[in-house]
Amino acid sequence: MNLTLKVWRQSNGQSQGRFETYAAKNIIEDMSFLEMLDVVNEELMERGQEPFAFDSDCREGICGMCSLVINGIPHGGHKGTATCQLHMRHFKDGDTITIEPWRAKAFPVIKDLVTNRSAFDRIIQAGGFVSVNTGGTPDGNAIPVPKIAADAAMDAAACIGCGACVAVCKNASAMLFVAAKASHLNLLPQGQPEKDRRALKMVQQMDEEGFGNCTVTGSCEAVCPKEISLSFIAKLNRDFGVATLKGK
Amino acid sequence: MNILKNIFTTSLGKKYVMAVTGCALVLFLVGHLAGNLQVFLGQEVINRYGHFLQSNPELIWPARFGLLTLLVLHVWSAIRLTLENRAARPVAYGVYKPIGANYASRTMFMTGLIVFTFVIYHLLHYTVRVKAINLTGQDFAAFKVPGTVGEHPQHDIYRMIIIGFRNIWVSGFYVLGIGLLCLHLSHGVSSMFQSIGWKNDSYRPLLDKIACGLAILLFLGYISIPVAVLLGFGKDIQ
Numbered sequence: 001m002n003l004t005l006k007v008w009r010q011s012n013g014q015s016q017g018r019f020e021t022y023a024a025k026n027i028i029e030d031m032s033f034l035e036m037l038d039v040v041n042e043e044l045m046e047r048g049q050e051p052f053a054f055d056s057d058c059r060e061g062i063c064g065m066c067s068l069v070i071n072g073i074p075h076g077g078h079k080g081t082a083t084c085q086l087h088m089r090h091f092k093d094g095d096t097i098t099i100e101p102w103r104a105k106a107f108p109v110i111k112d113l114v115t116n117r118s119a120f121d122r123i124i125q126a127g128g129f130v131s132v133n134t135g136g137t138p139d140g141n142a143i144p145v146p147k148i149a150a151d152a153a154m155d156a157a158a159c160i161g162c163g164a165c166v167a168v169c170k171n172a173s174a175m176l177f178v179a180a181k182a183s184h185l186n187l188l189p190q191g192q193p194e195k196d197r198r199a200l201k202m203v204q205q206m207d208e209e210g211f212g213n214c215t216v217t218g219s220c221e222a223v224c225p226k227e228i229s230l231s232f233i234a235k236l237n238r239d240f241g242v243a244t245l246k247g248k
Numbered sequence: 249m250n251i252l253k254n255i256f257t258t259s260l261g262k263k264y265v266m267a268v269t270g271c272a273l274v275l276f277l278v279g280h281l282a283g284n285l286q287v288f289l290g291q292e293v294i295n296r297y298g299h300f301l302q303s304n305p306e307l308i309w310p311a312r313f314g315l316l317t318l319l320v321l322h323v324w325s326a327i328r329l330t331l332e333n334r335a336a337r338p339v340a341y342g343v344y345k346p347i348g349a350n351y352a353s354r355t356m357f358m359t360g361l362i363v364f365t366f367v368i369y370h371l372l373h374y375t376v377r378v379k380a381i382n383l384t385g386q387d388f389a390a391f392k393v394p395g396t397v398g399e400h401p402q403h404d405i406y407r408m409i410i411i412g413f414r415n416i417w418v419s420g421f422y423v424l425g426i427g428l429l430c431l432h433l434s435h436g437v438s439s440m441f442q443s444i445g446w447k448n449d450s451y452r453p454l455l456d457k458i459a460c461g462l463a464i465l466l467f468l469g470y471i472s473i474p475v476a477v478l479l480g481f482g483k484d485i486q
Contacts, residue, residue: 008342019342072345098343105336170346170354171333203260212336213259213329215356216439222348230442231449237260238445244254244261 001027001093005040007052008100013108013116019098029089033076034059034066036088037099054113059084061225064160067167068113069100074164074223082162082225102163104172106209117163119209120177126205127198128181130190143189156184158226165220165228171212176220178206179236180228186239196243203240259332260443262325267440269322274437274462276315277429281469288476291406295393298405323364330357352435359432366425374412383415409473410482419474426470434463 003024010017024040031039034056041051057065066083070076076086091097099113107115159180166174182202185191191198214233221230255261283301286294301308346354372378377388388411391404413419438459441447447455 006342017339069341069343072341072343073347077345077347100341100343103337103339103341105338168347170337170349172336173333200254203258207259210336211259212333213263214443215329215333215353216435216442217346217349217353219347219349229449231447231452234442234445234447236445237263237443240254240258240260241264241445244251247250 001029001088001091003027003036003091003094004096006096006098007113009052009112010101010109012111017109027088029087031088032059032084033068033070033086033088034084052112053110055115056084061085062160064162067102067115067162067164069102069167071098074102074167075162075225077223080225080227082160082164085225102167104163104166104211106172106174106211107163107166115163117161119211120161120163120174122209123174123178123202123205124181127194127201128185130185131194145189149187149189153184153187156180156187156228156232159184159224159228160226162225164223164225166211168219168223169212169214170217170219171215173214173220174206174209174211175214175233175236176224176228176230178202179232182239183232183235186235195239196246196248199236199239199243200248203236259329262329263443265321266325266329267443269318269325270436270440272318273315273322274433276318277433277466281466284473285469287406287409287473288481291393291404294406294409295402295404299402302403319367323360326357326360350435352431353439356432356435359428363425363429363432366421366429369421370425373418374408377408382412383418384411386411388412406482407485410477410485413474413477416478419478422474423471426467430463430467433466434460437462 005022005024006019007022008017009020022040022044024036025043027036027039034054037052037054044051055065055067057063059066061082061084064082067074068076068083070083070086075081075083076090078086078090101107101109101113102115102117104115106119107117110116157180159177161177161181163174163177165176166172169175182198185198186195216230216233218230221228255264283297286297352359369381372381374388379385379387379389382388388408389403391407391411392401393404393407394401413422436459438455441451441455
């Protein structure tokens with residue numbers, strides 16, 4: 001099939017960006033969206049033009065590296081699907097597809113469709129960890145973990161940190177990411193000693209990074225490739241509130 | 249004081265302020281509606297209720313200051329949060345689809361602003377009783393009935409409500425204001441539980457239904473009065 005692409009081009013973080021139009025010819029419907037972009041980029045290179053930059057790594061939906069707002073929806077809008085797992089069979093011959101980077105103050109554009117998502121790393125560094133003292137290796141089953149807690153923590157831990165929640169949120173809020181990463185540890189017995197500090201520090205860092213605030217629209221949950229539930233945001237609100245009431 | 253700092257400076261803290269003040273304002277709306285609906289019990293009942301409120305300044309003034317404080321905090325947090333939200337996305341999308349977000353949730357600030365102007369008009373109309381804005385040419389402050397409790401004549405609230413709502417423009421703005429308020433509540437009542445962290449996957453569907461149900465009930469309750477007046481309720485009143 002043949003498609004028209006409107007792609008955001010921006011040479012660096014300081015320059016003004018603009019949309020440019022490209023033709024994607026002879027696209028096979030079994031290709032992934034990223035493979036389709038590879039084909040277009042190869043043609044650009046053959047013609048001596050600069051290919052557009054976009055992020056990708058594992059291309060099997062588990063690393064969180066791919067991004068792209070496709071026709072106004074991060075990852076293209078198919079339930080539980082990252083851009084790398086989005087296939088061209090969802091598009092029709094002759095379609096025009098608009099492709100943009102994540103847009104948020106906290107995710108500055110590096111080049112074209114690539115944004116700097118280090119803000120997420122700094123939030124993790126602020127509290128998204130469990131401190132482990134040195135010493136002998138502890139017994140794996142020394143701390144009993146309730147099955148319900150383990151399952152819920154695993155649901156939260158499924159977050160791959162892609163940033164689609166920020167990209168889709170009308171406020172560019174990072175609450176779903178922060179809530180998933182804080183809840184993942186706050187639900188487990190191993191996470192209890194640092195629970196209050198974790199909630200406070202991660203929220204504080206999130207605010208400093210310049211993300212917006214959650215207005216519970218639910219769009220983050222709708223685009224999340226790992227289908228992280230909005231309920232984790234309620235849990236972070238609760239954990240932060242409890243820590244605040246303790247005067248911490 | 250980490251508690252105050254966390255509440256008034258962090259993103260989550262400001263959401264607590266919004267949720268808690270919103271919750272208290274919703275409770276006021278329920279009480280206010282219960283008071284208003286007494287108009288259907290007749291002139292004597294609603295006037296007695298109005299007199300009860302007016303004749304207890306020790307109760308009504310603290311209540312008014314309390315409501316004003318709630319409103320100020322609610323609006324303050326809304327403005328602060330909205331400014332931060334705008335700043336968080338300096339470059340807009342070329343194409344943007346608000347997937348998964350309903351209309352009410354996306355328009356909270358706008359519906360809130362319109363409701364705020366409506367509340368100011370409503371206070372000037374029925375509480376301060378500014379003659380110029382009631383569009384009837386009559387002075388509501390002069391509506392009196394002979395006192396049944398004290399010697400002084402009482403304010404005739406019944407007549408004020410009926411004459412006031414007989415004007416189609418006033419009733420229209422009232423229905424619009426209440427409609428937007430209830431749209432605001434259809435999202436807000438459920439969201440406040442999310443913001444204070446009192447929500448999980450099992451509560452969520454129920455809370456969403458309660459929010460919609462309460463919004464519809466309040467809408468029907470509030471608009472029943474202007475609609476009834478426009479349909480001829482109290483037509484013997486001049």
